[in-house]
Amino acid sequence: MSDSIQSTGNAAVAEAASDADLLAATALAVRAAGSVLRERFGAVVRHRTREELMSALAANDDAALDVLRPRLESLRPQAGWVEEELAGGALPSGEWWVVDPAEGNVNHLHGLPDWGVTATLVRDNQPVLTAVHLPLTGETYTALAGGGAHLDGRPLRVSETTDLGLSLVATSQARPDEDQAVTRRIGSSITAMLGDALVVRTSVPATLHLLNVAAGRIDAFWQFAGARADLLPGALLVTEAGGRISDAEGRPWTPASESLLAAAPGVHSTAVATLSR
Incomplete structure (x- = not known):
C-alpha cells in the first residue's frame, strides 16, 4: 500500500x-x-x-x-x-x-x-x-x-412485508395553510391508499411516522411538500434501517423534491404505483 x-x-x-x-x-x-x-x-x-x-x-x-x-x-x-x-x-x-x-x-x-x-x-x-x-x-x-x-x-430494521394490502401506512400534513394543489393531492393519495393498503394513519409530525418505518412498525410513509427539518432525520433513519427512500413517483429523493416516500423494500414499488395513479 x-x-x-x-x-x-x-x-x-x-x-x-x-x-x-x-x-x-x-x-x-x-x-x-x-x-x-x-x-x-x-x-x-x-x-x-x-x-x-x-x-x-x-x-x-x-x-x-x-x-x-x-x-x-x-x-x-x-x-x-x-x-x-x-x-x-x-x-x-x-x-x-x-x-x-x-x-x-x-x-x-x-x-x-x-x-x-x-x-x-x-x-x-x-x-x-x-x-x-x-x-x-x-x-x-x-x-x-x-x-x-x-x-x-x-x-433498527424496516419490515419484511411484501404485500401492500397487509400494510399499515401513514401520511402527514407538511405545514398549516398548505397550497390548495398540494391539499388536493394529499386527499387523493389518501383515497388511493385506503383502497390498496390495510390501514392508513394520518397525523403529524412526519418524523414520528418515519421512526416507525425504520423500526418496522409501519410499512410505508409518504408526504407531499415538506420541510428539511421534518424529513431529513427520518429519511436517514429509514435508509440506514434498510428501507427505500424516493419521491412519490419513485425518483431519487433530495431535500428539493416535492414529495417523499419511505417504505419497506417489499412494498415500495407497489406504493409508488398507488401514489402515481
Missing part, C-alpha cells in the same frame, strides 16, 4: 470515528433539550387567536433552543445553522445543522404525546448523522450514514 493511499484510508477512518463521536454528543444535546420540553408539558395551552398560538409555539421552540443551539454550535462551530424549521429545498455546500427543537410542537400544546426534539448534521446536502429524542418515553433514535440506525443502541 502506498503512503498516499494509506493516508487517505486513515483520514476516512478518522472522519468516521469523529462522526460517531459527534453523533453521541448530539444525542446528549437533544436529550437535554427534551428535558426542558418535558417540564413544560401538561395541560392544553389555550389560545383564541392565531397570534396566541404562534406565540405559544415560539415559546416552546425558544426554551428548547436555549439548551440545544449552544451545545450543537460548540460541537461543530464551522457548521451553518438553519433558522427556519419549515424551510425546504437544497442547502448551500458545506455543513449545516438542521434542527427542530419541538417537532410536533402543536401536539405538545394540545397535551398530546406525539412530539420530540431532532438534530441532523447535513454535509453537502447529504444527512451525515441524526438524533431524535422522545422525552415522554425516554427513547433516542440515532442514525449515522453508513453506520446503521439504532434505538437506544439497538439496531
Whole structure:
C-alpha cells in the first residue's frame, strides 16, 4: 500500500470515528433539550387567536433552543445553522445543522404525546448523522450514514412485508395553510391508499411516522411538500434501517423534491404505483 493511499484510508477512518463521536454528543444535546420540553408539558395551552398560538409555539421552540443551539454550535462551530424549521429545498455546500427543537410542537400544546426534539448534521446536502429524542418515553433514535440506525443502541430494521394490502401506512400534513394543489393531492393519495393498503394513519409530525418505518412498525410513509427539518432525520433513519427512500413517483429523493416516500423494500414499488395513479 502506498503512503498516499494509506493516508487517505486513515483520514476516512478518522472522519468516521469523529462522526460517531459527534453523533453521541448530539444525542446528549437533544436529550437535554427534551428535558426542558418535558417540564413544560401538561395541560392544553389555550389560545383564541392565531397570534396566541404562534406565540405559544415560539415559546416552546425558544426554551428548547436555549439548551440545544449552544451545545450543537460548540460541537461543530464551522457548521451553518438553519433558522427556519419549515424551510425546504437544497442547502448551500458545506455543513449545516438542521434542527427542530419541538417537532410536533402543536401536539405538545394540545397535551398530546406525539412530539420530540431532532438534530441532523447535513454535509453537502447529504444527512451525515441524526438524533431524535422522545422525552415522554425516554427513547433516542440515532442514525449515522453508513453506520446503521439504532434505538437506544439497538439496531433498527424496516419490515419484511411484501404485500401492500397487509400494510399499515401513514401520511402527514407538511405545514398549516398548505397550497390548495398540494391539499388536493394529499386527499387523493389518501383515497388511493385506503383502497390498496390495510390501514392508513394520518397525523403529524412526519418524523414520528418515519421512526416507525425504520423500526418496522409501519410499512410505508409518504408526504407531499415538506420541510428539511421534518424529513431529513427520518429519511436517514429509514435508509440506514434498510428501507427505500424516493419521491412519490419513485425518483431519487433530495431535500428539493416535492414529495417523499419511505417504505419497506417489499412494498415500495407497489406504493409508488398507488401514489402515481
